[in-house]
Amino acid sequence: MKDLPVVIEDGQEIELEGWIIHKRISGKLAFLDLRVGPGVVQLVASKKELPAEAWQNIKKVTLESSVKIGGIGKVDSRAPTGAEIHLKDFEIIHLSEEFPITPKEHGIAFLMEHRHLWLRSRKQRAYLVIRNELEQSIHDFFYKNGFIRIDSPILTPAACEGTSTLFETDYFGEKAYLSQSGQLYLEPAAAAFRKVYCFGPTFRAEKSKTRRHLMEFWMVEPEVAFMKFEELIKLAEEFLSYIIQRVLEKAAIALEVIERDTTILEKTTPPFPRITYTEAIETLKNKGFPIEWGDDIGGDEETALSQETDKPLIITHYPKKVKAFYMQPNPDNPEEVLAMDVIAPEGYGEIIGGSERINDLDLLKKRIEEENLPREAFEWYLDIRKFGSFPHSGFGLGIERTVAWITGVKHVRETIPYPRMLYKIYP
């Protein structure tokens, strides 16, 4: 079975530390698989070529024991990763107790209980290597394009989009909430640096229990001063295309390990197909969904729409009542806002949500009142519209959903090292 390889040169003298993940022993010849880092290498041991003590160690070593080995590298097509190490020495650092996770089948409840150990498994390592490549590609994209990274706070005094779904905590006698978006803190920073982004965990206390939701998830959010709605859509297209292509290139082996068919991913190049919310509602009605203009578009509806295309689908011009208070109204229709969502193909749903922001002070005050939001908490935010106000736009991309799409994994819980799910915070 394919795994991430360790690069081995033919004839090279090698000393390595690692963990034994598999052992096949036959009388006088043994094969062991050693996990060194993300990668794995096969060890070959012949009884007559080893010190007696080393052979005894090989016989008694248990799965997931930590060991130190010495040997000679050999390129050999019979080895699972194309190369192997012929052992000259084998030392046990720690003899592992019986490891709960075996190469055979396990249920998801058992695996989630043992998430801290499950991380060592072949596919889980591949998923997290892919996540790492995605995160790096995001930073590289923004760095190359002159963005400044702004680390927004996690403890916040007020809601970005209403308080009902926030985790509340005590802040020296005051109420504080775990951030559900860095956006409000990004907008002031855009006035300082013009192009900014934040990258960090966000928290939603929604009691949702689906394959697309976590209580704690990571989001990257760019915000750009003087950027209008059309340019925002272009930014989203270029950004998403860049990060997908970069991951396909840099994480090619990890994608092979998980046997991901990347045909559709390769098609992620600008421009993306685009429909308005109103057109989406018409399409859904024709498909038989019981939906009316003004309703939000749910998971099944998103999947139905994304089936029309192999590329991410952009939906624009949503009704203002289903979107956040800070979104700029459509000049051609005040009931709509200049908002856009990007729906991933293959049923992975919304991965980007963004908009042009309101830059007029009076309009923003009015919208805060209409949504019954606590005005005091937003005074600092309103300041942006008092001191050199400027048109600006931004979006947020969900890391876990994007990794889920790239890897083809069904549930986002496997795209993050330690998922936080409804009523589940262990390990």
Added chain:
RNA sequence: UCCUGGGUAGCUCAACUAGGUAGAGCGGUCGGCUGUUAACCGAUUGGUUGGGGGUUCGAGUCCCCCCCCAGGAGCCA
């Protein structure tokens, strides 16, 4: 929160339309095997059937309550 399905050995499951003191594979352990790939062959180990109460001569199986898990919905990234 709601709907549906489920909790039996360390793990994955079986024990039937009909209540009769639980069984297999994997893992572990011991032995065998010089090119294995989730190796193979033989032996062996393993259980208060999620918890509590009830019906019954007798409950894994039937009834009630509780706990936990999974899948889905709403909401969202």
